[in-house]
Amino acid sequence: MSEPKDLSNDPGLRVAQDEVVTLASELIRIDTTNTGDPATVVGERVAAEWVAEQLAEVGFETTYVESGAKGRGNVVARLAGADQSRGALLVHGHLDVVPADASEWSVHPFSGAVQDGYVWGRGAVDMKDMVAMTLATARRLKRDGITPPRDLIFAFLADEEAGGTYGARWLVRNRPELFEGATEAISEVGGFSITLKDDVRAYLVETAEKGIAWLTLRVRGTAGHGSMLHRDNAVTKLAAAVSRLGQHRFPIVLTDSVREFLAGVTEITGIDFPEDDLEGAVGKLGAVSRMIGATLRDTANPTMLSAGYKANVIPTVAEATVDCRILPGRQEAFDRELAEILGPDVEREWLSLPPVETTFDGALVDAMTASITAEDPGAHVLPYMLSGGTDAKSFQELGIRCFGFAPLKLPPDLDFSGLFHGVDERVPVDALKFGTRVLDRFLRNS
Ligand SMILES: [Zn+2]
Numbered sequence: 222m223s224e225p226k227d228l229s230n231d232p233g234l235r236v237a238q239d240e241v242v243t244l245a246s247e248l249i250r251i252d253t254t255n256t257g258d259p260a261t262v263v264g265e266r267v268a269a270e271w272v273a274e275q276l277a278e279v280g281f282e283t284t285y286v287e288s289g290a291k292g293r294g295n296v297v298a299r300l301a302g303a304d305q306s307r308g309a310l311l312v313h314g315h316l317d318v319v320p321a322d323a324s325e326w327s328v329h330p331f332s333g334a335v336q337d338g339y340v341w342g343r344g345a346v347d348m349k350d351m352v353a354m355t356l357a358t359a360r361r362l363k364r365d366g367i368t369p370p371r372d373l374i375f376a377f378l379a380d381e382e383a384g385g386t387y388g389a390r391w392l393v394r395n396r397p398e399l400f401e402g403a404t405e406a407i408s409e410v411g412g413f414s415i416t417l418k419d420d421v422r423a424y425l426v427e428t429a430e431k432g433i434a435w436l437t438l439r440v441r442g443t444a445g446h447g448s449m450l451h452r453d454n455a456v457t458k459l460a461a462a463v464s465r466l467g468q469h470r471f472p473i474v475l476t477d478s479v480r481e482f483l484a485g486v487t488e489i490t491g492i493d494f495p496e497d498d499l500e501g502a503v504g505k506l507g508a509v510s511r512m513i514g515a516t517l518r519d520t521a522n523p524t525m526l527s528a529g530y531k532a533n534v535i536p537t538v539a540e541a542t543v544d545c546r547i548l549p550g551r552q553e554a555f556d557r558e559l560a561e562i563l564g565p566d567v568e569r570e571w572l573s574l575p576p577v578e579t580t581f582d583g584a585l586v587d588a589m590t591a592s593i594t595a596e597d598p599g600a601h602v603l604p605y606m607l608s609g610g611t612d613a614k615s616f617q618e619l620g621i622r623c624f625g626f627a628p629l630k631l632p633p634d635l636d637f638s639g640l641f642h643g644v645d646e647r648v649p650v651d652a653l654k655f656g657t658r659v660l661d662r663f664l665r666n667s
Pocket of ligand 1: 315347348381409
């Protein structure tokens, strides 16, 4: 690239860095709580209309779509690129947030307070930070008449926190033309820094996500009186199966993303990850070990139990819910193990979203790395796998290569992964400005 490295005097970029803080704060003030119950959703439409206004103000044409349900607002806008023969890059973000209990917080979770160098509130890291950075950058590109190398599609979405039924998944299945030509995408839960030693940071780009599989277990027995001898009790049988599954440890399987992440950490720090104590070694990585540790193997955590209606009645049916998270490529092996653990008497019903995995290479990854190191020289950029799920699961249905890249340079002592859905969620003001500079460079060079 021929552009100068120092953009600190670019007036357009200065404006973007100033307004990203206000945009993040104003977005947080719009309560877009998503409980998972469509009847309780209030703010998504307001947020989507507000986003559309911010885009229209600088000359974008926007498309507002309610995804089959009232108030579930989504906004899509396009910025034409120089080379129309290239596939478009999709930048997507969700506008909804998980609930927050104000009594637990130091500031009101929907105050958007800017204090102590942070923007505070529900959504500050998940993911109104990235939405604000995207808006600030999109506005800057449009305002300054900058033509990106290829089409950029900006999508602001409802309902990610409940699986995207009224957001990404609905749009992908009902309005795929909005994403026409998109070949690659970036969004949340990647691009943030972890400090590996002293002043050496690695920025983690999400290249993979575990699959989500919510499993209902059902055991049928014979109903009867609780006072008598009874050999076919559904509750007893279900409890035994749940206990076996809850205590089962699935094997460690190193996928490419995890292997590359660990190799990168070894190269930077010299820390070894011996096969016979992989989890012990990963456990020493600090706050990020909670996230990385969950990507070493499949997990199956029982989360709900339900059976019976009276103390002296043995019920016919007992049910349990298990939150299963499955590594890419492991579905069949997982099913086999599960069948063995549960046995033939336990019925199984699935609600599944697939895993995601792409490779950590190519021009887009090079552009991510270059835009990070331009702002943080000496930084490393590594791939990693997210143990949770995002709207990437929906967009990969369109054949789009999905990455998590919401760049943030974070202080070494901040427990970033603990802030997701956590109390006192907040994002450093400097990190928002850093991310806006990185995103600006990235979008002008991708
Ligand atoms: Zn999110």
